Amino acid sequence: MSEPDHDQHASEGTPTPRPRQVALLGNPNTGKTTLFNRLCGLRAQTANYPGSTAEIRIGRCGRSTPPLEIVDLPGIYGMDLDLPESRMCRDCLDGRLDQTPDAILVVIDATAPARGLALAIAAIGRRLPTVIALNFADVAARRGISFDEAKLAEKMGVPVVAVSGRTGRGIDDLVNTLRDATPGRAALPRPDLSNAERRAWIDEAIAESMGGRDAVGSSRDTIYDRLDKAFTHPIIGLAVFVAVMGGLFWTIFSLAGIPMDLIDVLFEKFGGLAAAVIPEGAIRDLAVDGIIGGIAGTVVFLPQILILFFLLALLEDTGYLARAAFVMDRVMCRFGLPGQAFVPMLSSHACALPGIMSARLVPDRDDRLATILVAPFMSCTARLPVYVLLIGLLFDGSPWLAGFAFAGCYLLGAAAALLSALLARRTILPGRSRPMVLELPEYRRPSIIAALLVSWDRGLVFIKNAGTVILGIVIVMWWLSAYPKADTPDAAIALRTQAVEVVDVAPADAEELEAQADRIELEAQQAGSFAGRIGDFAQPLFAPLGADRTLTVGILTSFLAREVFVSSLAVLQGGGDDVDDEESVLQLVRDARRPDGSVLFNTATAASMLVFFVLAMQCLPTLAVTRRETGSWKWPALQFAWMTGLAWIAAAAVFATVNAMSGSA
Amino acid sequence: MTTATTTATDQVRTPLTLCPSGCRVTIHTDELDAGDRSMLEAMGVDHGCEVEICKVGSPCILRTGSTRLGVGREVAARIKATLTVSASSQMLS
Numbered sequence: 202m203s204e205p206d207h208d209q210h211a212s213e214g215t216p217t218p219r220p221r222q223v224a225l226l227g228n229p230n231t232g233k234t235t236l237f238n239r240l241c242g243l244r245a246q247t248a249n250y251p252g253s254t255a256e257i258r259i260g261r262c263g264r265s266t267p268p269l270e271i272v273d274l275p276g277i278y279g280m281d282l283d284l285p286e287s288r289m290c291r292d293c294l295d296g297r298l299d300q301t302p303d304a305i306l307v308v309i310d311a312t313a314p315a316r317g318l319a320l321a322i323a324a325i326g327r328r329l330p331t332v333i334a335l336n337f338a339d340v341a342a343r344r345g346i347s348f349d350e351a352k353l354a355e356k357m358g359v360p361v362v363a364v365s366g367r368t369g370r371g372i373d374d375l376v377n378t379l380r381d382a383t384p385g386r387a388a389l390p391r392p393d394l395s396n397a398e399r400r401a402w403i404d405e406a407i408a409e410s411m412g413g414r415d416a417v418g419s420s421r422d423t424i425y426d427r428l429d430k431a432f433t434h435p436i437i438g439l440a441v442f443v444a445v446m447g448g449l450f451w452t453i454f455s456l457a458g459i460p461m462d463l464i465d466v467l468f469e470k471f472g473g474l475a476a477a478v479i480p481e482g483a484i485r486d487l488a489v490d491g492i493i494g495g496i497a498g499t500v501v502f503l504p505q506i507l508i509l510f511f512l513l514a515l516l517e518d519t520g521y522l523a524r525a526a527f528v529m530d531r532v533m534c535r536f537g538l539p540g541q542a543f544v545p546m547l548s549s550h551a552c553a554l555p556g557i558m559s560a561r562l563v564p565d566r567d568d569r570l571a572t573i574l575v576a577p578f579m580s581c582t583a584r585l586p587v588y589v590l591l592i593g594l595l596f597d598g599s600p601w602l603a604g605f606a607f608a609g610c611y612l613l614g615a616a617a618a619l620l621s622a623l624l625a626r627r628t629i630l631p632g633r634s635r636p637m638v639l640e641l642p643e644y645r646r647p648s649i650i651a652a653l654l655v656s657w658d659r660g661l662v663f664i665k666n667a668g669t670v671i672l673g674i675v676i677v678m679w680w681l682s683a684y685p686k687a688d689t690p691d692a693a694i695a696l697r698t699q700a701v702e703v704v705d706v707a708p709a710d711a712e713e714l715e716a717q718a719d720r721i722e723l724e725a726q727q728a729g730s731f732a733g734r735i736g737d738f739a740q741p742l743f744a745p746l747g748a749d750r751t752l753t754v755g756i757l758t759s760f761l762a763r764e765v766f767v768s769s770l771a772v773l774q775g776g777g778d779d780v781d782d783e784e785s786v787l788q789l790v791r792d793a794r795r796p797d798g799s800v801l802f803n804t805a806t807a808a809s810m811l812v813f814f815v816l817a818m819q820c821l822p823t824l825a826v827t828r829r830e831t832g833s834w835k836w837p838a839l840q841f842a843w844m845t846g847l848a849w850i851a852a853a854a855v856f857a858t859v860n861a862m863s864g865s866a
Numbered sequence: 867m868t869t870a871t872t873t874a875t876d877q878v879r880t881p882l883t884l885c886p887s888g889c890r891v892t893i894h895t896d897e898l899d900a901g902d903r904s905m906l907e908a909m910g911v912d913h914g915c916e917v918e919i920c921k922v923g924s925p926c927i928l929r930t931g932s933t934r935l936g937v938g939r940e941v942a943a944r945i946k947a948t949l950t951v952s953a954s955s956q957m958l959s
């Protein structure tokens with residue numbers, strides 16, 4: 202397997218020896234990541250191994266001299282299972298991902314150690330230095346569970362340290378133990394024992410070294426039973442889920458608005474500043490319109506992403522999401538998706554970027570890929586302005602129909618997503634869905650710090666992505682639409698001269714003339730640019746959807762980002778790009794004519810455009826994020842081809858149908 | 867005596883989905899395919915082990931030791947169980 206794309210070993214030229222690498226292994230939810238953060242602080246790097254959708258975090262623990270390198274692995278139930286997480290842990294421990302780790306730290310939940318010990322036995326069998334961390338020592342102490350670490354260590358043949366990732370208890374001890382660990386030497390249960398015999402061995406080990414386990418209160422079980430029953434109930438559970446998700450998205454939208462506006466203003470100021478400093482010319486255009494504009498267009502989504510991941514992490518920590526997955530599974534399984542796919546799908550209604558990033562809630566790789574593939578079908582907020590415009594054209598003066606059309610757009614998007622997922626699961630991702638068996642973790646008070654760390658991590662990944670791939674694409678698109686520079690049309694020059702003449706007598710008129718000149722110039726630029734020429738070239742492709750040359754250019758530029766469509770239409774129809782007022786854009790677009798003088802946006806064209814915008818993949822940042830999350834360009838390419846192809850077919854069908862109907866009427 | 871205890875004394879294997887909630891059962895996973903079986907095993911539910919059924923339906927909720935598992939209806943229907951302690955006798959004890 203090839204090298205991961207993290208730069209951990211960039212300084213390999215220096216002769217300093219590699220730090221001792223420790224891999225964190227354990228069942229899900231045993232606190233590996235919490236422990237990892239305790240050990241490494243924020244100095245962690247995320248390594249995305251090629252071909253995998255899961256990430257492994259690698260960090261340096263400076264508490265020990267020499268420092269340790271810690272690898273946080275995904276939680277697994279068994280080392281030999283035929284599941285991607287298990288495979289990834291095997292690959293890591295066998296040195297197929299990077300190097301063979303120098304030691305394994307098996308993290309076990311001290312309040313329920315049996316399953317963790319089974320995993321520890323498998324780990325110790327690998328003959329690598331191994332240490333067992335009995336995590337959740339704080340909870341165990343609260344529940345009156347006592348353990349004799351020395352006795353357990355003797356039985357297992359490796360050091361055992363009681364720790365708490367949350368309170369920090371035992372961490373220094375753990376670090377020292379890890380530094381000095383040697384391979385285990387014990388009479389572990391022979392590998393040929395039956396399951397029952399091995400379980401008996403483990404039960405014996407627990408009985409010998411732990412006390413007070415019977416103190417685990419049955420009152421808690423009763424409460425858990427009630428909560429579980431309610432949260433997974435077909436009706437009550439659904440009601441709770443709707444309320445929780447409603448609250449989640451309400452919070453995101455109400456909190457994200459202010460920082461988003463702030464980012465807008467900030468970048469505008471920054472752009473203005475850059476424009477003032479850099480002399481006029483290509484460099485300034487690139488800096489202001491290409492780079493700053495491009496970054497601004499992506500970074501505005503950062504607040505939404507940060508808040509979504511913060512809240513999701515809190516929610517996941519409480520233990521509720523595992524229950525909710527069962528509620529949604531009843532709906533999603535009809536479409537070949539697991540219940541966990543619901544959150545990414547729902548988030549995508551705000552914006553596909555956080556939606557796709559939250560697909561890591563989906564445990565199975567194929568399920569996750571299917572979810573990522575279809576999530577952008579959901580109508581995101583960026584499509585709204587286009588819906589407003591086109592539905593305004595179609596159903597002017599009948600608010601009821603317009604309302605239905607809006608709902609129809611959202612439904613069409615969701616239906617396309619679910620049916621595409623079903624198709625994908627039947628064809629390209631034929632793997633059987635993972636059986637819906639989930640551990641229902643204990644209900645816990647969520648940790649704000651852990652949630653902040655998650656949201657920081659996701660934010661960083663997003664910014665990195667925005668700063669590289671997205672920025673590159675945006676610059677290329679900008680260049681295509683800005684070059685080659687067209688000569689200023691004579692009409693614009695004439696208007697400018699006129700403006701100079703009247704500026705003293707009628708300044709308002711002069712301004713209007715200037716504005717007209719700008720518009721004409723922009724139009725000429727759009728037509729003459731590479732993008733415009735591509736528009737000429739591509740027009741026949743979009744003719745079956747009812748598009749003429751200008752509309753084709755509008756569609757093409759909207760592949761940069763959908764929200765550009767409305768402003769570029771306004772520009773193309775000679776309205777200037779500062780026409781903010783919806784009414785005036787609507788009027789402009791309604792008045793638009795084809796070269797032959799007929800109305801551009803007749804019913805058939807408007808309807809076909811609407812369908813096209815519901816379904817087409819017109820968001821480069823989404824493609825870039827898909828590439829990041831899936832680790833290959835194959836998936837974004839498929840996403841683009843499938844969505845846009847489907848959009849084209851559906852839109853052409855609508856255009857032909859409406860035309861036929863109005864022709865026969 | 868409830869019908870459930872009658873089933874228990876008969877040692878009839880019933881799908882998990884048909885067991886009454888609140889009882890303890892012995893689990894038989896031999897009708898599952900290997901992948902599902904080894905996953906359940908790793909999660910702490912192996913062939914022949916005893917679990918408590920907290921809830922029947924979609925999902926079935928099982929408890930073994932201190933872990934709780936939610937099992938989707940589709941898998942639960944393929945897991946067979948024989949009753950060891952019925953809900954009513956457990957309540958009496």
Ligand SMILES: Nc1nc2c(ncn2[C@@H]2O[C@H](COP(=O)(O)OP(=O)(O)OP(=O)(O)O)[C@@H](O)[C@H]2O)c(=O)[nH]1
Nearest residue numbers: 229230231232233234235276337365366367518648
């Ligand atoms: N009280 C207490 N809570 C802890 C401790 N360690 C972790 N937690 C909490 O347990 C939950 C799960 O912790 P994670 O660190 O995400 O567990 P993980 O092993 O990384 O989970 P996966 O990556 O899903 O396998 C979080 O809510 C933590 O805040 C601890 O020592 N004491």
Ligand SMILES: [Mg+2]
Nearest residue numbers: 233234275276
């Ligand atoms: Mg983790």
